[in-house]
Amino acid sequence: MSQAGIISTTSGPIPPTVATTYVTDVNSPAIPAANVLNVLGNDTTVNNDNGVRTDGSSGSNTLTVQLTNRLQGSGSTVGAVTADIVTFTPTVVGTYCLEFRTSAYNTTSTLGAGYNVFGAIRFDGVNCNVCGSADTIDNEEGAMTACDIDIVVSGANAILRVTGYAAQTINWGAVGLYTFRGV
Numbered sequence: 001m002s003q004a005g006i007i008s009t010t011s012g013p014i015p016p017t018v019a020t021t022y023v024t025d026v027n028s029p030a031i032p033a034a035n036v037l038n039v040l041g042n043d044t045t046v047n048n049d050n051g052v053r054t055d056g057s058s059g060s061n062t063l064t065v066q067l068t069n070r071l072q073g074s075g076s077t078v079g080a081v082t083a084d085i086v087t088f089t090p091t092v093v094g095t096y097c098l099e100f101r102t103s104a105y106n107t108t109s110t111l112g113a114g115y116n117v118f119g120a121i122r123f124d125g126v127n128c129n130v131c132g133s134a135d136t137i138d139n140e141e142g143a144m145t146a147c148d149i150d151i152v153v154s155g156a157n158a159i160l161r162v163t164g165y166a167a168q169t170i171n172w173g174a175v176g177l178y179t180f181r182g183v
Contacts, residue, residue, distance in 0.1 A: 022063055024056035030063035031056075038062040043070040045088070047180045071100070071176040077164030080146075085174045086160040090123035094182015095131065098151055100160050102174040106144060109168060113144040119151035121158045123182075128153035143168075 022030040022037065030037060038061055046053070048068035055064040073086035090096055097120045104113040119134030134151040146165035151158065164170045 024054040028056045033061035043067040074173040080166045082163045084159045088158045093125045095122045097179045100174045100176035105171045107169045111141045113140040115149045128158045
C-alpha cells in the first residue's frame with residue numbers, strides 16, 4: 001500500500017512566517033488579533049496628492065484604505081427651492097479645484113438628471129472666494145431642465161447648491177473630489 005504523504009511521529013511542519021504588524025500612512029500600525037486583520041474601505045476629506053492612504057486605526061486590528069480629497073452629500077428639494085448638498089470648509093490657505101458628479105431623481109414625475117460640475121475657490125484663511133463661474137455638464141430629462149446646480153461660497157464654506165422646480169420633489173446625491181495647492 002502506498003503512502004500519500006510522510007508519516008511522522010514528531011511535530012508537524014514549521015508554519016510559515018506571517019506579518020505581525022502592518023505599517024500604515026497614519027494613526028500607527030495595524031496589528032492582527034488572533035491572526036485576523038480587518039481590511040476596510042472608506043473615504044476622507046483629508047488632502048493627499050496620491051488620492052489614497054492607509055489608516056491603522058491607532059494600533060487595532062483594522063486597516064482602513066481611504067480615498068482622500070473626497071466630498072459627498074445628499075438632500076432633497078420640494079418645489080422651486082435650493083438645497084445645499086455638499087458643504088466643504090477648507091482649513092489651509094490656497095486654491096481648491098472642485099469636481100462633483102451629481103444625480104437627481106424626481107419622485108413626483110419619475111424623471112432623472114445627472115450633472116458634472118467643475119469650479120474653483122480660493123480660501124484666504126477666513127473666507128472662501130469663487131474663482132470665476134463653475135462649468136456644468138447637464139444631462140436632464142424632460143422638465144428637469146428647470147433645475148439648476150452651482151458652486152457657491154458663504155463665509156469659510158464652499159457649497160454645492162441645487163435648485164428644484166415648482167411642485168416637484170427631487171432627491172439629490174453628489175460625490176466630489178478636490179485638488180489643492182497653496183501655502
